[in-house]
Amino acid sequence: MMLKKTAAIGLPLLVLFVLSLIFPYLVDPYTIHVSNVAMVFGLLAIGLFLSMGIAGQFDLAQVAFLGVGAYTAAILTLHLGWNFWLAALAGVVISIIVSLFVGIPALRVQSHYLAIVTLGLSLAFTSLVINLPITGQAEGLSGIPSPVFFGVDLADDYLFYYFGLAILILGIAFAAFIVHTRLGRRMRAMRDDHLAAAAMGTRVPVLRMIAFAFGGLYGGVAGGLYAGLIRFVAPESFSLANMFLLLAMVIIGGRHSLPGVVIGAVGLIFVRSWLADFSIYAQLGYGALVVIFVVFLPTGIAGIPARLHQLWKSRRRASDTAGGMAVAPYVSYAVDAPDAVAPPHDDAPVVLQATDVVKSFKGLKALAGVSLTVRRAEIRGLVGPNGSGKTTLFNVLSGIHPPTSGTVEVLGTRSTTTPSYRLSLRGVARTFQNLRLFSLLSVRENVMMGVDRTKSRWSWRYIIRPISVLRADGRMRREADEILERYGLLSLADAVPSELSYGAQRRVEIARAMATKPKLLLLDEPAAGLNGDEVNQLKAIVNDIRATGVTVIIIEHNMGLVMSMCDRVTVLSTGKVIADGLPEDVGQSPEVIEAYLGDDAKLEKEMLDATNDQTEGTGR
Numbered sequence: 001m002m003l004k005k006t007a008a009i010g011l012p013l014l015v016l017f018v019l020s021l022i023f024p025y026l027v028d029p030y031t032i033h034v035s036n037v038a039m040v041f042g043l044l045a046i047g048l049f050l051s052m053g054i055a056g057q058f059d060l061a062q063v064a065f066l067g068v069g070a071y072t073a074a075i076l077t078l079h080l081g082w083n084f085w086l087a088a089l090a091g092v093v094i095s096i097i098v099s100l101f102v103g104i105p106a107l108r109v110q111s112h113y114l115a116i117v118t119l120g121l122s123l124a125f126t127s128l129v130i131n132l133p134i135t136g137q138a139e140g141l142s143g144i145p146s147p148v149f150f151g152v153d154l155a156d157d158y159l160f161y162y163f164g165l166a167i168l169i170l171g172i173a174f175a176a177f178i179v180h181t182r183l184g185r186r187m188r189a190m191r192d193d194h195l196a197a198a199a200m201g202t203r204v205p206v207l208r209m210i211a212f213a214f215g216g217l218y219g220g221v222a223g224g225l226y227a228g229l230i231r232f233v234a235p236e237s238f239s240l241a242n243m244f245l246l247l248a249m250v251i252i253g254g255r256h257s258l259p260g261v262v263i264g265a266v267g268l269i270f271v272r273s274w275l276a277d278f279s280i281y282a283q284l285g286y287g288a289l290v291v292i293f294v295v296f297l298p299t300g301i302a303g304i305p306a307r308l309h310q311l312w313k314s315r316r317r318a319s320d321t322a323g324g325m326a327v328a329p330y331v332s333y334a335v336d337a338p339d340a341v342a343p344p345h346d347d348a349p350v351v352l353q354a355t356d357v358v359k360s361f362k363g364l365k366a367l368a369g370v371s372l373t374v375r376r377a378e379i380r381g382l383v384g385p386n387g388s389g390k391t392t393l394f395n396v397l398s399g400i401h402p403p404t405s406g407t408v409e410v411l412g413t414r415s416t417t418t419p420s421y422r423l424s425l426r427g428v429a430r431t432f433q434n435l436r437l438f439s440l441l442s443v444r445e446n447v448m449m450g451v452d453r454t455k456s457r458w459s460w461r462y463i464i465r466p467i468s469v470l471r472a473d474g475r476m477r478r479e480a481d482e483i484l485e486r487y488g489l490l491s492l493a494d495a496v497p498s499e500l501s502y503g504a505q506r507r508v509e510i511a512r513a514m515a516t517k518p519k520l521l522l523l524d525e526p527a528a529g530l531n532g533d534e535v536n537q538l539k540a541i542v543n544d545i546r547a548t549g550v551t552v553i554i555i556e557h558n559m560g561l562v563m564s565m566c567d568r569v570t571v572l573s574t575g576k577v578i579a580d581g582l583p584e585d586v587g588q589s590p591e592v593i594e595a596y597l598g599d600d601a602k603l604e605k606e607m608l609d610a611t612n613d614q615t616e617g618t619g620r
């Protein structure tokens with residue numbers, strides 16, 4: 001199977017490689033020159049693919065990075081007499097540094113705001129090079145020395161072609177390596193849902209900067225190549241028109257697909273050369289194409305096969321009554337194990353201590369002084385009417401919102417203002433009320449996001465120890481598969497969340513949270529939308545989780561589940577704790593019944609029913 005897959009990908013690549021080697025023998029010098037320009041833009045487009053297509057950072061300064069690389073090479077060779085390669089290398093370094101500055105706004109703004117800011121910075125670059133004497137102002141700089149590579153003068157377009165091809169192949173291979181391993185997975189997750197990515201241990205601000213640095217790296221390399229190929233730099237080459245062309249390449253090719261953006265770049269450079277005499281109409285044409293693609297085919301040309309496949313799959317599923325996407329029944333493994341952790345006693349270590357937590361949103365006190373003590377291996381229910389502050393409390397405990405006042409200690413460490421990603425690495429995991437699975441990642445990759453406990457500085461390994469990155473990814477994949485198997489999800493590993501039933505998605509979210517090996521698990525309405533059988537399986541899952549020593553706090557509206565499963569229950573109302581104790585005691589509390597005003601009779605009945613169920617032995 002694996003061999004078949006490798007052959008299916010490897011064979012066309014081999015054919016393409018051989019064709020690209022013989023290509024110069026088949027075409028005229030002009031076509032070779034255009035191909036060289038296309039390779040430069042291919043590299044530039046890969047940079048934009050990584051920062052925008054993969055990491056979701058709307059970086060409209062990518063052409064400026066090309067300019068920084070090219071101008072640096074030109075200035076250092078012409079004014080300071082540097083060797084071309086040294087100057088080009090300096091161009092790459094400076095381009096990365098500039099990209100990090102350009103990325104700073106991404107720490108505060110996203111989407112179209114970020115696009116506007118980076119576009120402004122790109123325009124600032126053009127006006128800078130038009131005005132500075134060192135950059136040759138509007139005339140630019142000409143006479144850049146031709147690069148000589150181990151005695152071979154690359155002034156010859158044919159020889160440059162092979163050099164450029166080698167760099168492009170390296171660039172594609174490195175980008176593929178990034179996308180399909182830890183960094184790419186985290187970037188795709190961040191693009192999809194940065195809050196959930198942070199809750200999985202991703203340091204989002206650093207990752208955004210890394211995404212810009214990739215844009216700078218590829219822009220700088222493309223800039224050095226551009227300077228060596230054209231041997232002349234002028235402001236108009238790095239203008240808004242070229243940024244738009246680059247954007248068109250990435251959007252038309254398919255911004256989420258590496259082959260797509262390379263095809264888009266090469267294709268549009270050739271189209272531009274064919275339409276050189278009609279450049280105004282060509283610009284209009286690109287504009288129209290971009291609009292058409294954005295509206296009708298946002299995944300670009302590269303997305304067409306996937307769309308057809310999707311269509312074929314949904315047709316097949318419609319006629320397949322067996323479904324094929326079913327979750328295997330959950331098999332309890334921990335509750336009866338000899339080393340199962342017993343329910344907590346009063347002396348068990350405190351895992352969570354929240355003291356007088358207040359959270360205000362512009363004058364609205366969502367939490368008005370909540371205190372909570374939860375011990376190891378406890379299952380704590382957190383209930384309360386709608387809007388009573390339950391989810392806000394989870395957001396504070398998991399580091400999504402810092403509290404307005406009060407303190408939080410998790411596992412004995414003060415964590416009042418600790419950010420989400422750090423709490424995740426410390427052992428706090430959560431699920432969300434409205435499912436927040438990464439829709440662009442497969443089920444396996446979702447769980448791998450949980451398994452991946454590496455810190456941001458681990459990213460250096462991509463440069464200094466790439467093999468260890470591949471090995472670590474293999475290990476994460478195996479670990480994710482073990483977790484998927486335990487939760488009855490292995491057969492769904494390659495599916496994307498939207499292909500699964502709601503119940504299956506809820507289970508994937510728990511599996512993903514448990515993949516982080518938490519000590520404290522926060523479940524936000526895990527039974528919402530589940531059928532009776534699924535609720536029973538959820539109960540078995542939560543009991544198993546506790547039996548492995550994990551502390552669970554569960555927000556639930558399903559009172560039967562709360563009363564039968566939880567060791568203690570805390571009731572919130574209008575941001576305050578109004579009751580805290582054993583389920584049966586809390587259920588009788590007049591304040592609790594009062595808090596559910598309007599629903600009081602229903603609640604009373606639910607709680608009484610649940611308490612009766614419990615005493616009849618259907619409970620814990």
Ligand SMILES: Nc1ncnc2c1ncn2[C@@H]1O[C@H](COP(=O)(O)OP(=O)(O)OP(=O)(O)O)[C@@H](O)[C@H]1O
Binds near residue numbers: 389390
């Ligand atoms: N980010 C926010 N900005 C402004 N107000 C918020 C925010 N988050 C929550 N609130 C408000 O805080 C209050 C508590 O909301 P919260 O979601 O915590 O309640 P809940 O008990 O979880 O409710 P439900 O059971 O309906 O999920 C509500 O009035 C809500 O509108």
